[in-house]
Amino acid sequence: MNGVLASPAYRFVVASFLWSFGGNLVYFFLNFHLEALGYSRQAIGYAQALLLFTGVVFALPLAYLIPRLGYLKSLYGAFALAVGSGLLLGLGLWVFPSLAAYGLAGALLQGASAPLMARLVPPERRVALFSLQAALTTASGFFSTLLAGFLSDALGARWVLLFALPFFLLALPLVLGLPEGEGKAPRLQGRFALWLRLLLPQVVIGLGAGLVIPFLNLYLKEKFGLSYGNTGLVFALSSLATGGAMLLQPLLVRRVGKLGAIVLVQVLSLPFLALLAWAPWLPVVTFALLVRGALMNAAGPVYAALVMDYLPEAERPGFFLVEGGLWSLLFALGSALSGRVQEALGLAAFHYLFGATLALYALGIALWPWAFGRLRAAYGEHPS
Numbered sequence: 001m002n003g004v005l006a007s008p009a010y011r012f013v014v015a016s017f018l019w020s021f022g023g024n025l026v027y028f029f030l031n032f033h034l035e036a037l038g039y040s041r042q043a044i045g046y047a048q049a050l051l052l053f054t055g056v057v058f059a060l061p062l063a064y065l066i067p068r069l070g071y072l073k074s075l076y077g078a079f080a081l082a083v084g085s086g087l088l089l090g091l092g093l094w095v096f097p098s099l100a101a102y103g104l105a106g107a108l109l110q111g112a113s114a115p116l117m118a119r120l121v122p123p124e125r126r127v128a129l130f131s132l133q134a135a136l137t138t139a140s141g142f143f144s145t146l147l148a149g150f151l152s153d154a155l156g157a158r159w160v161l162l163f164a165l166p167f168f169l170l171a172l173p174l175v176l177g178l179p180e181g182e183g184k185a186p187r188l189q190g191r192f193a194l195w196l197r198l199l200l201p202q203v204v205i206g207l208g209a210g211l212v213i214p215f216l217n218l219y220l221k222e223k224f225g226l227s228y229g230n231t232g233l234v235f236a237l238s239s240l241a242t243g244g245a246m247l248l249q250p251l252l253v254r255r256v257g258k259l260g261a262i263v264l265v266q267v268l269s270l271p272f273l274a275l276l277a278w279a280p281w282l283p284v285v286t287f288a289l290l291v292r293g294a295l296m297n298a299a300g301p302v303y304a305a306l307v308m309d310y311l312p313e314a315e316r317p318g319f320f321l322v323e324g325g326l327w328s329l330l331f332a333l334g335s336a337l338s339g340r341v342q343e344a345l346g347l348a349a350f351h352y353l354f355g356a357t358l359a360l361y362a363l364g365i366a367l368w369p370w371a372f373g374r375l376r377a378a379y380g381e382h383p384s
Contacts, residue, residue: 008178009120013133015174016113019082020137022164022171025144026086026102028235031218032157032228037092041218045339047099048214052328052335054103055110059325063318066111071119071317074112075175081105082168090162110324114304115316119179126308127258128250130301135246138297141239149232157228198307199323201367205266206327208360210334211353212277215342216289222347224282234286238293245294249302258306259372262299266365269295270358277354296361306372 030051034044066074085101088094114130121129144164151160212219221231245265252261272295275288304320311319341349 009117009129011174012113012117012120012178013129013136015171016133017136017140018167018171018174019109021140021144022082022086022167023106024141024239025148025164025167026089026161028141028145028217028232029148029152029157029160031214032152033089033161034095036156036158037095039095040343042339042343045214045336045342047096048335048339049332050096051099051103051106052210052332054100055107055321055328056325056332058104058107059321060318062107062111063321066108066317066321067314071112071116072175072178074108075116076172078105078108078112079168079172081108083165086161086165086168090159090165092158107321107324111317111321114320115313116178118308118313118316123308126305127253127302130305131246131249134301135243138246139240139243142236142243144236145232145239146236147232149227149229149236152228152232194310195319195322197371198310198319199326201364201371202303202323203326203330203364204367205361205364207330207334208357208364210331211338211357211360212350214331214335215338215350219347219350220285220289223350224285234289237286238290241290241294242297245298246301249298253302258302258309259368261302262306263365263368265295265298266361266368270361270365273354273358273361277350277358 030047031044034047039047062074069077081101082105085098085105089098089102117129117133118126144167148160148163151163217231217235220226220234221228226234249261249265252264256264269292272288272292276285276292279285279288307319308316338349338353341353345352
């Protein structure tokens with residue numbers, strides 16, 4: 001273990017695991033926490049939208065700030081904001097301002113993490129390291145959501161978010177002293193057409209995801225009458241399956257390339273999304289949830305590595321912030337719309353919401369070859 005932690009890249013991976021342990025706990029149980037505080041379903045939808053919309057507002061300012069501030073100082077700021085806002089949110093104080101601060105912490109983390117990881121390893125190792133990091137951070141959801149489910153049953157959903165804070169604090173020592181990366185703010189003029197092509201499939205999928213993904217825990221709990229603990233177990237298993245699928249991505253990339261790996265796993269996820277939406281049996285729905293999440297999300301680290309093939313280092317923080325901002329904007333709009341539809345139709349709303357999500361996912365997946373195929377021709381390169 002000491003040998004692993006001596007490597008800056010693997011120290012960062014372990015820190016990401018701990019951060020994600022706390023972050024997954026907040027993400028999965030935020031709905032239950034707000035419900036326990038007495039917020040309506042529509043207000044919960046707005047809360048999810050605010051959490052994500054913060055990233056949209058700060059995307060471009062942070063794109064210029066992070067390269068000048070440095071990746072490590074940006075991470076330190078993210079830690080401070082996450083701990084402070086997480087404490088207030090867990091205590092039920094200043095809930096909406098706390099959500100905005102927590103969203104800003106996530107934006108700082110998103111803008112600094114991928115470029116820092118890219119500095120820590122050579123290009124040929126990026127897919128493997130990005131996949132390992134994504135697998136471990138996703139698999140952390142197995143432990144955090146399982147723990148949070150049982151804590152909710154024992155203590156009530158009102159207090160569970162506070163248990164995320166120790167994991168944020170444990171991650172901080174692991175990033176101290178990592179190689180810094182900072183420099184001049186990037187020149188972004190004339191680059192947004194390229195960025196838009198890289199972003200378009202991802203943000204279309206984000207709109208579809210926002211309609212149902214933030215509410216899957218409430219959907220399963222209401223449809224099948226699950227306890228907090230059983231709901232946590234289902235999502236914990238989903239995180240574990242997704243982490244396993246991410247570990248297999250480097251093997252798939254070697255066979256079909258980065259772009260082929262993204263398209264293949266996401267296309268295969270669509271039938272399982274349909275089963276999740278309309279199958280009437282809990283075992284089938286649980287299996288569909290596990291496989292859909294594993295396949296759809298396994299493409300994430302490969303997408304990050306593929307983008308690195310086209311962007312110079314100075315642009316990477318800005319790109320990932322803009323990507324996160326646009327994705328969050330459409331995800332937030334989907335969440336807010338979904339909350340209103342659920343308020344009006346109740347559980348029956350999910351028939352329509354899942355249908356819209358399936359259509360948007362299919363459109364986004366169809367755009368991947370168009371986006372990157374044209375870029376390959378423009379660059380005269382063939383990233384694999």
